[in-house]
Amino acid sequence: MATLSSPSCHSSSSSSYSRVAPSSSSPSSSLSGNRGRITVSSVPKRFLPKKISLPSPRYWNVTHMQDGAVTARAPLLANETPLKELKDGLLSITSADEITDVAGSKLDENETVSITVVGASGDLAKKKIFPALFALYYEDCLPKHFTVFGYARSKMTDAELRTMVSRTLTCRIDKRENCNEKMEQFLARCFYHSGQYDSEDNFTELDKKLNEHEGGRVSNRLFYLSIPPNIFINVVKCASRSASSSNGWTRVIVEKPFGRDSESSAALTRGLKEYLVEDQIFRIDHYLGKELVENLSVLRFSNLIFEPLWSRQYIRNVQFIFSEDFGTEGRGGYFDSYGIIRDIMQNHLLQILALFAMETPVSLDAEDIRNEKVKVLRSMKPLQLDNVVIGQYKSHTRGGVKYPAYTDDETVPKDSLTPTFAAAALFIDNARWDGVPFLMKAGKALHTRRAEIRVQFRHVPGNLYNRSLGMDLDRATNELVIRVQPDEAIYLKINNKVPGLGMRLDRSNLNLHYAARYSKEIPDAYERLLLDAIEGERRLFIRSDELDAAWSLFTPLLKELEEKKTIPEYYPYGSRGPVGAHYLAARYNVRWGDINTEHHQE
Ligand SMILES: NC(=O)C1=CN([C@@H]2O[C@H](COP(=O)(O)OP(=O)(O)OC[C@H]3O[C@@H](n4cnc5c(N)ncnc54)[C@H](OP(=O)(O)O)[C@@H]3O)[C@@H](O)[C@H]2O)C=CC1
Numbered sequence: 028m029a030t031l032s033s034p035s036c037h038s039s040s041s042s043s044y045s046r047v048a049p050s051s052s053s054p055s056s057s058l059s060g061n062r063g064r065i066t067v068s069s070v071p072k073r074f075l076p077k078k079i080s081l082p083s084p085r086y087w088n089v090t091h092m093q094d095g096a097v098t099a100r101a102p103l104l105a106n107e108t109p110l111k112e113l114k115d116g117l118l119s120i121t122s123a124d125e126i127t128d129v130a131g132s133k134l135d136e137n138e139t140v141s142i143t144v145v146g147a148s149g150d151l152a153k154k155k156i157f158p159a160l161f162a163l164y165y166e167d168c169l170p171k172h173f174t175v176f177g178y179a180r181s182k183m184t185d186a187e188l189r190t191m192v193s194r195t196l197t198c199r200i201d202k203r204e205n206c207n208e209k210m211e212q213f214l215a216r217c218f219y220h221s222g223q224y225d226s227e228d229n230f231t232e233l234d235k236k237l238n239e240h241e242g243g244r245v246s247n248r249l250f251y252l253s254i255p256p257n258i259f260i261n262v263v264k265c266a267s268r269s270a271s272s273s274n275g276w277t278r279v280i281v282e283k284p285f286g287r288d289s290e291s292s293a294a295l296t297r298g299l300k301e302y303l304v305e306d307q308i309f310r311i312d313h314y315l316g317k318e319l320v321e322n323l324s325v326l327r328f329s330n331l332i333f334e335p336l337w338s339r340q341y342i343r344n345v346q347f348i349f350s351e352d353f354g355t356e357g358r359g360g361y362f363d364s365y366g367i368i369r370d371i372m373q374n375h376l377l378q379i380l381a382l383f384a385m386e387t388p389v390s391l392d393a394e395d396i397r398n399e400k401v402k403v404l405r406s407m408k409p410l411q412l413d414n415v416v417i418g419q420y421k422s423h424t425r426g427g428v429k430y431p432a433y434t435d436d437e438t439v440p441k442d443s444l445t446p447t448f449a450a451a452a453l454f455i456d457n458a459r460w461d462g463v464p465f466l467m468k469a470g471k472a473l474h475t476r477r478a479e480i481r482v483q484f485r486h487v488p489g490n491l492y493n494r495s496l497g498m499d500l501d502r503a504t505n506e507l508v509i510r511v512q513p514d515e516a517i518y519l520k521i522n523n524k525v526p527g528l529g530m531r532l533d534r535s536n537l538n539l540h541y542a543a544r545y546s547k548e549i550p551d552a553y554e555r556l557l558l559d560a561i562e563g564e565r566r567l568f569i570r571s572d573e574l575d576a577a578w579s580l581f582t583p584l585l586k587e588l589e590e591k592k593t594i595p596e597y598y599p600y601g602s603r604g605p606v607g608a609h610y611l612a613a614r615y616n617v618r619w620g621d622i623n624t625e626h627h628q629e
């Protein structure tokens with residue numbers, strides 16, 4: 028029998044999460060997946076929630092409790108499996124081998140998952156979605172019975188889709204064994220149906236094909252909307268009316284942008300909810316699937332040393348930095364009606380900020396985490412124009428190579444004022460963060476590609492070594508850096524003595540460098556998120572109230588920028604961006620942490 032320990036998609040979750048409310052009076056209340064076994068020891072009944080939404084079996088949650096019977100749910104299991112009865116108010120489960128195989132070969136003989144990539148001919152599908160699905164297949168994370176369907180208007184045969192997909196598939200550096208064989212097996216499960224996005228008839232044809240592949244099993248269907256947002260509702264309408272599952276679940280992954288402002292986002296949500304309930308909607312923000320973003324909560328909540336420092340008392344400022352060393356090449360048409368604030372800040376950076384600043388959630392359950400994130404977002408003041416700097420890249424020639432201006436893109440109007448760079452100062456009006464500047468900076472066509480979180484700590488009060496630290500005490504404060512990409516790392520800058528008989532201080536890094544620490548290749552964010560959607564785990568997807576709160580912060584500013592036709596500060600392609608970002612930070616006595624990196628080995 029396959030067990031939890033075998034597929035590597037489980038190795039990352041060798042310890043799992045309990046839904047049981049933490050309490051000092053609770054006896055051992057952990058629910059841990061340990062090499063194929065679930066161990067729950069002596070959890071008092073009062074700590075078990077009455078009703079739990081669909082769980083992720085990767086995290087092996089107890090899902091349901093009724094009349095004293097406790098059940099856990101595996102990913103693709105139609106019927107919940109009773110584990111053991113509650114006795115005297117205590118749950119005592121030591122082994123649950125009968126629900127071991129997440130990939131489903133034992134448990135879901137009668138179940139199937141069909142993944143339809145709508146917009147299969149597009150850039151995202153080729154670049155990210157098909158490769159992520161293959162990676163999941165390679166890692167044995169997909170259920171035994173699964174089918175992938177590409178759907179788009181372009182005419183293509185199954186064979187042509189397979190050829191297109193095969194060009195983008197790669198094996199992990201650390202896993203090349205049987206790679207070609209696995210690719211062939213995966214491609215044999217990929218099919219294509221050409222159709223219009225607003226044709227119920229075309230979706231009925233798709234439904235027929237899906238039924239044939241599902242072969243009478245319980246059908247679970249995931250639709251990935253990898254299409255421009257103006258056709259989301261058409262597709263959801265047709266898919267839900269003509270191609271949703273009749274006896275299993277139907278879920279829809281929606282790609283950003285989720286609107287342009289509060290009103291359009293609310294309209295999109297209303298439109299989606301005409302055909303789907305909130306639990307069927309998986310709004311993806313792929314930054315939430317990145318390894319180091321996922322690690323943020325682990326770092327905070329499983330290490331004693333960080334959480335006590337995580338407040339205005341010890342933290343001077345926090346910085347969220349995103350930069351790309353290329354422009355909008357190829358995506359100018361989309362980008363020009365959104366700009367960098369909507370493209371990166373309102374979603375990716377704000378989501379990371381919410382995770383960074385939230386209070387400890389009651390549990391790792393999706394709703395508990397999302398509740399805390401919403402609270403942070405709702406505690407923030409809408410962004411003010413004078414707390415924002417915007418920029419746009421202009422052409423630049425370096426080493427004989429001419430790099431284009433943003434407006435050189437043929438799909439961008441020559442007089443476009445759309446920002447390709449923005450810096451902003453945000454504040455959270457709650458007891459933990461009152462007065463702490465949360466700075467964001469995001470830009471395209473800058474000198475480097477990186478995404479990181481920087482936490483700058485306060486000065487040491489009455490520091491005995493102030494004289495040895497030099498004039499610039501700010502630079503001598505501790506700084507925690509979480510480098511999301513590239514070359515993932517978490518490091519803490521500390522002061523130390525230079526070895527020798529004298530007393531000279533130096534700055535060094537305590538460094539968790541992922542490439543040095545782990546030989547395993549880090550999975551792409553889309554792999555984690557696709558697997559979560561298949562398993563019904565919503566923790567890393569955006570709930571509609573989170574989205575509303577996020578738009579409320581940015582909508583007034585975005586409108587003001589557009590109404591006033593604010594002119595962006597122009598910066599050369601490949602530079603560090605507008606100097607205005609430094610003045611903005613200086614207003615809050617902050618220096619951007621990424622500026623020093625050239626002088627220090629990080
Ligand atoms: N590409 C990326 O890196 C990222 C993309 N996204 C989002 O993911 C979604 C898909 O992105 P991407 O693949 O780049 O998009 P594309 O522009 O490549 O569009 C995907 C497919 O949709 C169809 N399509 C394109 N334009 C239209 C139109 N005006 N009307 C009807 N159908 C159209 C085309 O298929 P056909 O003509 O065959 O029907 C196309 O192949 C978008 O919402 C995007 O914002 C999010 C993050 C990153």
Ligand SMILES: O=C1O[C@H](COP(=O)(O)O)[C@@H](O)[C@H](O)[C@H]1O
Binds near residue numbers: 313
């Ligand atoms: O969502 C988006 O993200 C990409 C950057 O993603 P990454 O995972 O490569 O860092 C960005 O290029 C794009 O403009 C934006 O829409």
